[in-house]
Amino acid sequence: MATVARSIPDPAALRRRGRLNAGDALLYGITLAAALSALVLLILIAREIVADAWPAMKEFGFGFLTSRTWEPTADVYGAATFLFGTALTSFAALLLAAPISIAIALFLTELAPRWLRGPVGALVEMLASVPSVVLGLWGILVMGPWIVDHVGPFLHRMLGWTPFFKTEPAAGPSILSAILILTIMMVPIISSICRELFLNVPRDLKEGALALGATRWELVRGVIFPYARAGIAAAMILGLGRAVGEAIAVTQVIGNNEAITWNLFDPGDTLASRIASLYQGATTKLQVSSLVYLAVILLAFSLVVNLLARVIVHRVGQRHANA
Amino acid sequence: MQHIEVAEPASSAAVRRETVFRIENLSAYYGKAAAIRDVSFDIYGKTITAIIGPSGCGKSTFIRCLNRMNDVVPSFRSDGKILFHEVDLQGKDVDPVSVRRRIGMVFQRPNPFPKSIFDNVAYGLRILGMKDNLEGRVEHALKRAALWDEVSDRLKDSALALSGGQQQRLCIARAIAIEPDVILLDEPASALDPIATASIEDLMHELKEDYTIVIVTHNMQQAARVANMTAFFSISGGEDGSRHGVLVEYDDTEKIFTNPSEKRTEDYVTGRFG
Amino acid sequence: MSDTALTTRTLTSEHRTRRRIVNWVMEGLATVAALAAVALLVIVVGSVAKRGAGALDVDFFTKTPSFLGGFGDQRSGIANAIVGTFLIVGLAVLMALPVGVLAAIYLNEFAPKRVSSAMTVAFDVLNGVPAIVIGIFVFVFIVAGHGQAGIKGAFALAILMLPLVTRSTQEVLALVPDAMREASLALGAPRWRTTLNVVLPMAVGGIITGATLATARVAGETAPLLFTTSLAANTVSWNPTEPLASIPMFIFTSAEQADPSLQEQAWGAALVLITFVLIASIVARTFGLRSRRRLTGGR
Numbered sequence: 001m002a003t004v005a006r007s008i009p010d011p012a013a014l015r016r017r018g019r020l021n022a023g024d025a026l027l028y029g030i031t032l033a034a035a036l037s038a039l040v041l042l043i044l045i046a047r048e049i050v051a052d053a054w055p056a057m058k059e060f061g062f063g064f065l066t067s068r069t070w071e072p073t074a075d076v077y078g079a080a081t082f083l084f085g086t087a088l089t090s091f092a093a094l095l096l097a098a099p100i101s102i103a104i105a106l107f108l109t110e111l112a113p114r115w116l117r118g119p120v121g122a123l124v125e126m127l128a129s130v131p132s133v134v135l136g137l138w139g140i141l142v143m144g145p146w147i148v149d150h151v152g153p154f155l156h157r158m159l160g161w162t163p164f165f166k167t168e169p170a171a172g173p174s175i176l177s178a179i180l181i182l183t184i185m186m187v188p189i190i191s192s193i194c195r196e197l198f199l200n201v202p203r204d205l206k207e208g209a210l211a212l213g214a215t216r217w218e219l220v221r222g223v224i225f226p227y228a229r230a231g232i233a234a235a236m237i238l239g240l241g242r243a244v245g246e247a248i249a250v251t252q253v254i255g256n257n258e259a260i261t262w263n264l265f266d267p268g269d270t271l272a273s274r275i276a277s278l279y280q281g282a283t284t285k286l287q288v289s290s291l292v293y294l295a296v297i298l299l300a301f302s303l304v305v306n307l308l309a310r311v312i313v314h315r316v317g318q319r320h321a322n323a
Numbered sequence: 324m325q326h327i328e329v330a331e332p333a334s335s336a337a338v339r340r341e342t343v344f345r346i347e348n349l350s351a352y353y354g355k356a357a358a359i360r361d362v363s364f365d366i367y368g369k370t371i372t373a374i375i376g377p378s379g380c381g382k383s384t385f386i387r388c389l390n391r392m393n394d395v396v397p398s399f400r401s402d403g404k405i406l407f408h409e410v411d412l413q414g415k416d417v418d419p420v421s422v423r424r425r426i427g428m429v430f431q432r433p434n435p436f437p438k439s440i441f442d443n444v445a446y447g448l449r450i451l452g453m454k455d456n457l458e459g460r461v462e463h464a465l466k467r468a469a470l471w472d473e474v475s476d477r478l479k480d481s482a483l484a485l486s487g488g489q490q491q492r493l494c495i496a497r498a499i500a501i502e503p504d505v506i507l508l509d510e511p512a513s514a515l516d517p518i519a520t521a522s523i524e525d526l527m528h529e530l531k532e533d534y535t536i537v538i539v540t541h542n543m544q545q546a547a548r549v550a551n552m553t554a555f556f557s558i559s560g561g562e563d564g565s566r567h568g569v570l571v572e573y574d575d576t577e578k579i580f581t582n583p584s585e586k587r588t589e590d591y592v593t594g595r596f597g
Numbered sequence: 598m599s600d601t602a603l604t605t606r607t608l609t610s611e612h613r614t615r616r617r618i619v620n621w622v623m624e625g626l627a628t629v630a631a632l633a634a635v636a637l638l639v640i641v642v643g644s645v646a647k648r649g650a651g652a653l654d655v656d657f658f659t660k661t662p663s664f665l666g667g668f669g670d671q672r673s674g675i676a677n678a679i680v681g682t683f684l685i686v687g688l689a690v691l692m693a694l695p696v697g698v699l700a701a702i703y704l705n706e707f708a709p710k711r712v713s714s715a716m717t718v719a720f721d722v723l724n725g726v727p728a729i730v731i732g733i734f735v736f737v738f739i740v741a742g743h744g745q746a747g748i749k750g751a752f753a754l755a756i757l758m759l760p761l762v763t764r765s766t767q768e769v770l771a772l773v774p775d776a777m778r779e780a781s782l783a784l785g786a787p788r789w790r791t792t793l794n795v796v797l798p799m800a801v802g803g804i805i806t807g808a809t810l811a812t813a814r815v816a817g818e819t820a821p822l823l824f825t826t827s828l829a830a831n832t833v834s835w836n837p838t839e840p841l842a843s844i845p846m847f848i849f850t851s852a853e854q855a856d857p858s859l860q861e862q863a864w865g866a867a868l869v870l871i872t873f874v875l876i877a878s879i880v881a882r883t884f885g886l887r888s889r890r891r892l893t894g895g896r
Contacts, residue, residue, distance in 0.1 A: 021420060027789040031703030034696045038719035038763070041756060045726065045734045052737040103630035111627055120631055122882075127638045129878050131817025133845045134645060134867045137852045141860060142644050187634060215620035238725075245727025248819045252852060272729050279823040288741075295733040299726060306725040310718070392783060397709055424785030434776040436795060447784040450794070494780070501784060 046299065053296045056289035064293060070258050070274075072283055077290035079271065079297065084260045086270040089175060089250065090243040093182035098236055101187045105194035106220060121195070128188035136252030139181045140173070144253060147176065152265065163262040173255030176264040178273075181249045186239040193235035197228040230316040234309040241305035245298060247272035271298050340367040343505065343535045344389065349403035351384050353396065357567040358384040362403070364554060364573040371527055371536045373550035373576065375543055377591070380556040381568025382539045386507050388412075389537065390426040391419035424451060427498035431510040433490035435482035435497070440465075440474050443482045443493055447501040460500055467533075468496035469526050488519025495526065499534070506530065508538040512545065524549050543592060546576065553579040555588045642875075645867050652865025662831045662847075662862075673862045675869070677833040681747060681841035685826065686816050688751035688837060689758055694808055697762030704763070705770040706792050717767075724760035728820035731756050736824035747834075747841030750826030754815045761814060765807025769800045772892045802888030809881035813874045819845035844870050 050057075056077065060067065067078025108121050152169025159165045169176075201224050209223045225232070255267025256277045269277075271294050282288040344366035351358045359381035366372050374382045384393065391412060393399045405412040412422055435443050444461045448454060461478075465471040470492040474485070482493055491511060498506060508527075512520035527536060527549055540546050546553050554573040558566050572579065572588045583589045660674025700720075704713045735753040740746075773796050781791040815821075822843055829842040844866050851863035 021418075021787040021789070023789040024787050027792065028703075028707055031699045031707060034699035035703040035708070035716055037696055037700060038723045038760065039716070041759075042719060042723055042726075044738070045731070048737045049730070049734055052741070100630045100633070103627040104634055107627040107631040111624055112631070120635060123635045123638055124631070126875065126878070127634060127641075129813065129817075129874055130638075130641060131819070131845060131870055131874060133817065133819040133848045133852075134871055135641065137848055137863055137867055138641050138644055140852060141648075141864075184637060191634075215616050217620040217623040218616065220623070241725055245729065247727065247729035247823075248849065252849070272727060275729050275733065276820060276823055279827055292733060292737060295730050299730050302725050302727055302730070303722065306722050310721070390783065392779070395779070395782065420785055420787045422785075423783055428783040430776065430779065430783070432776065434774075434780040436777060436780065437799060446781070446794070447786070450784070450786045450790055497780075497784065 049292050049295050049299065053289055053293040056286060056293040057296075059286065060290075060293075064290070065297070068260060070290075072287055075284055075286050077287065077293075079290075079294055081258055081260050082269050082271045082274045082294065083297075085175070085254075085268045086244055086272070088262070088268070089178045089182055089254075089270055090240055092179045092264075093186055093243050094236060094240050096179070096183040097186035097190055097239060100183070101190035101235075101239070102194055102232065104187065104191040105198055106224075108191075108195055109198040110216060110220065110224075124188050124191060127184065128192075132185065132246060132249040133252070135181055135184065136249035139177055139249060139253040143180065144173070144177050145171065147174075147180070152176075156265075164264045166263045167265050169265045173253050173257075173267045174265050175254060175261075175268040177253040178250045178268070178270070179264065181253055182243045182246060185246060185249065186243055189242055190235045190239040193238065194228070194232060197231040197235070198224055201227050230312050234312040234316075237305055237309045237312070241302055241309075244270075244301055244305070245272055247276040251276040340370065342366070343368045343408065344537075345404075345406040345409075347404040347406065349385070349388060349401065349405060351381070351388055351393065351399070351401040354398040356565060357561070359556070359568040360559070360561075362556075362568075362570045364570060366535065366537060367552065368535045369531060369533075370551040371531050371538060371549055372552045372554065373546035374537065374539045374554050374556060375541070375546050375591075376556035376568070376571075377558065378541065379566070379568070380558050382541075382556055383509055384568070385556070386509055386537060386539050387428075389505070389507055390428055391417075391422050392428060394419050424501060425503050426505040426507060427501070427503035428507045428509065429491070429494050429498055429511050432514050433487060433494050435485075435490050435493050437481065437483055439479045440482050440485070440493060441478040444497050444500050447497060451501055453501065464496040464500035465493075467499055467530065468492045469522065469529070470496055486519070487515050488522055491515060491519065491523060492526065495523075495530075499530070503534065505535045505537065508536065510539050510541060513541065520545070543580075547580050550576045552576060555579060555583075555585075555591060557587055557591065642871065645864060645871060648861065649864035649866075649868030652861045653868065657862075657865055661833055673859065675842075675844060675847055675862070675866050677829070677831065677842040678844045678847040678866065679869075680833050680835065681826075681829065681843045682816065682845070684835065684837055685747050685751045685754065685822070685841055685843055686812060688748055689754035689815060690808065690812055692752065692755035693758035693762055693811070697759050697808075698766050698804060700759075700763045701766035701770055702792060702797075705767050706788070706796065717764075720760040720763050723756070724764075728757060728818055729823070732821040732824045735821070740825055745824075745826050745828055745840035747826050747837035747839065750822045750841070750843070751837070753821035753825050754818060757815050757818060757821060758811045761811035762808055765810065766800070766804050769803030769807065769889075769892075770796065772803070772889065773799045774892075799892060803885060803892070806881045806885035806888065809877055810885075813877035813881070816877075817845060817870055817874050819849050822846055823849075 056064065060077065064077070064079050065083060066080050067076075068080045069076050069078045070081065071077070104124060108117050108124075112120060148169045148171050155165045156168055205223050205227065206219060209219045214222065250270055251273035254269060254273050256269050256273060257267035258269060259266075261268060275291055275294050275298075278287075278291055282291055342365045346365070347363050349362040350360045362385060374386060376382055387393045388401060388405060389412070393401070401413060403413075407422075407426070410417065436446060438446070441461055444464050445457055448457060448460055453460065462471060462475075465474065470489060473489060474480075482490065485493060495506070495511075512523045515523065524545065527538070530536060531551075538546075538550065552573070553576045555571045556568050557571045559569045560566055572583055572585045574584070579588060580592050583592060589595075657674050658679065659676050661677045662673040662675070704716060708716065732753050735749055735756070739749055739752070777795050777799065778791055781795045782788075786794070822845060826840045826843065827846050829840040829846075831842075834841055848863050848866045848870065851859045851866070854860060854863075
């Protein structure tokens with residue numbers, strides 16, 4: 001059979017032309033640039049919005065965070081009302097969402113028959129893919145009136161002695177609507193993270209408890225929760241971050257009111273919803289700058305939330321790896 | 324180097340053959356741990372050289388040094404020389420990509436691309452710009468790999484539809500299509516059934532006429548059946564309690580299996596350990 | 598709960614009954630929670646479908662908003678919003694997809710593990726930045742003083758998409774078996790050839806799936822558009838250098854109107870939007886599962 005003649009390799013042919021193959025260098029360079037894009041964007045975002053917020057930051061300083069005055073006519077601005085609103089709505093929503101999400105996650109990992117887990121899990125996830133503007137639309141036109149008619153009077157009757165339900169529920173936007181909408185948005189996020197966590201609890205830990213005759217609830221309380229404790233905390237922090245940043249659905253249902261109030265039936269405002277409400281144009285440069293100042297606060301918060309959650313997850317990963 | 328044809332099978336060590344690889348004091352490390360230390364021997368052209376030894380003795384690490392495949396592991400480094408026709412393959416200015424074009428490799432688990440049979444064999448040819456008479460080259464490679472008769476009517480079918488033995492022969496065809504000088508085989512039949520294994524072994528006898536073949540195998544009988552020369556690696560302990568591979572003995576296959584010089588070799592080939 | 602506590606507890610039978618009741622209650626609560634979530638989804642989607650279906654006629658899809666009718670009788674269409682969303686989302690994909698895929702290639706194929714983990718953090722952090730902040734950033738960066746434009750809104754959406762595309766592409770690339778890369782390298786192919794001729798073709802299915810899911814996500818976003826492309830004319834425009842209408846913005850502005858016929862338009866647009874988002878998600882996920890199975894189970 002004829003074979004192609006092969007000469008003893010010429011040493012020069014084996015030698016490199018330059019450190020890296022040209023094609024490799026090109027692809028490496030392009031992909032590296034792309035990989036740095038996120039970092040570049042983050043730096044750019046921070047720099048640009050701080051720069052534009054600077055006039056307001058210089059004018060009001062940290063007093064911006066404690067001043068309740070948001071008066072365009074006097075060109076004086078302060079974020080305290082919105083900080084309060086953000087805190088109230090997000091924490092209240094977290095209070096509601098956390099147990100519900102954990103319960104759903106437990107249902108999907110421990111309780112439900114296998115054939116049910118996939119479909120139900122998918123449906124819960126689908127709740128997350130409903131656009132926030134649609135949720136807000138539903139909130140104003142369907143949920144809001146329903147609450148005023150059915151839930152509000154009951155709450156006012158039972159809990160009217162608390163500062164939260166002092167007045168009769170009135171038609172229109174309310175903090176309560178915002179809290180409920182935020183709860184709906186947080187639940188899929190927190191429950192999907194918790195699902196992952198619960199699935200990763202080592203089987204032998206669970207079997208050990210079951211072998212001792214523990215009921216499912218005791219298994220959850222005694223084994224799963226302690227093991228997944230930190231992860232659950234991280235999930236809640238991430239859910240909180242999402243709630244704090246939500247602008248559209250909240251601005252649609254909350255009413256953009258500029259007073260600090262504990263009464264959930266009153267309209268209110270949050271940082272994000274105030275920003276969204278001014279999209280049609282601000283009147284003065286200082287107002288625009290104050291608007292961007294609000295965005296700076298939001299950005300700072302989201303960074304803290306993200307890093308905090310990562311630190312928790314990282315620390316837990318270490319502990320479980322060393323166990 | 325003089326070039327003298329050797330009649331097979333190799334019997335006496337006094338016959339001079341062309342040296343293709345001269346390995347001098349080769350040591351290889353993953354991070355701080357040594358995988359092999361101080362390996363030195365020559366590999367001759369147009370012969371089949373088997374590397375045998377117990378698991379963990381560094382056989383795979385060694386063979387992957389020959390075509391710079393260990394470069395893909397970030398913690399890898401090596402000392403010593405591997406002279407391939409008098410070019411040190413580990414030299415700073417040697418391009419691993421060019422090395423692999425002349426020194427091909429077939430892996431333990433057949434790894435054809437999820438493409439057609441034809442495209443698998445043509446892959447190397449297209450990349451290297453050997454596109455003239457593509458069909459002819461593909462057919463030639465498949466014939467040399469003893470696969471042509473079985474696939475000539477379905478070259479466009481997916482390679483993944485072939486049996487394990489066929490896939491491995493396809494990988495061999497893919498490797499020889501680009502006309503390397505050397506073919507390295509890292510336990511090529513260990514994932515195959517006995518019939519497929521036999522077909523691979525027959526194939527190697529034929530390929531030896533045109534290529535230098537180095538084969539790692541944990542199957543001593545296979546080495547005895549197939550190889551002209553055999554290198555026996557084993558595990559040694561270091562002063563610090565670490566374990567690494569060393570070359571214990573290298574000789575004609577016949578001698579290794581019937582009358583080895585080293586006791587450790589004798590223990591291994593007679594099955595007393597390993 | 599310590600082991601001894603568990604064992605002593607199992608001994609008394611009245612304890613056993615109480616534990617069983619507690620367990621039963623808890624299981625009930627968990628089931629109720631899950632059912633409530635599913636019910637909520639059905640209610641929301643159901644509301645949208647019921648209230649929006651009436652608005653969907655041919656005119657709805659082909660005409661643009663006109664406020665010539667009286668109160669309660671607005672005849673409106675979302676043709677300009679449909680075209681606008683198509684353009685804005687399309688441009689966003691064109692911007693984000695290449696960058697995301699290339700970034701994922703670097704992170705998975707070229708970067709050493711430690712570097713890759715560190716750089717991925719930036720993408721995760723970017724993912725957590727609220728959409729309204731990104732909208733404000735783009736406003737401050739290229740809109741203030743220059744005017745709104747559809748393409749600027751697309752840029753904001755692209756920033757939102759980038760971490761999603763990068764993450765999903767990374768996951769797919771990691772699924773491509775190393776044996777394939779080895780086989781290619783052993784034939785003397787340089788890294789770039791291996792990536793382009795072997796790895797990417799195998800990952801293409803998963804990349805498309807991830808991109809589709811990311812697109813479905815950002816198509817429904819309103820906040821990034823508020824300050825970048827919200828003040829659009831009521832005519833169909835194919836020019837991305839002008840502010841363009843969009844379905845989310847249409848819903849947003851129509852929702853706060855008191856006029857019920859406008860509200861019906863909003864429901865109609867919402868129906869169109871969630872139909873698109875849900876169908877795209879389902880299709881992407883089913884194809885994604887299939888191509889994932891082929892990558893991992895095919896050998």
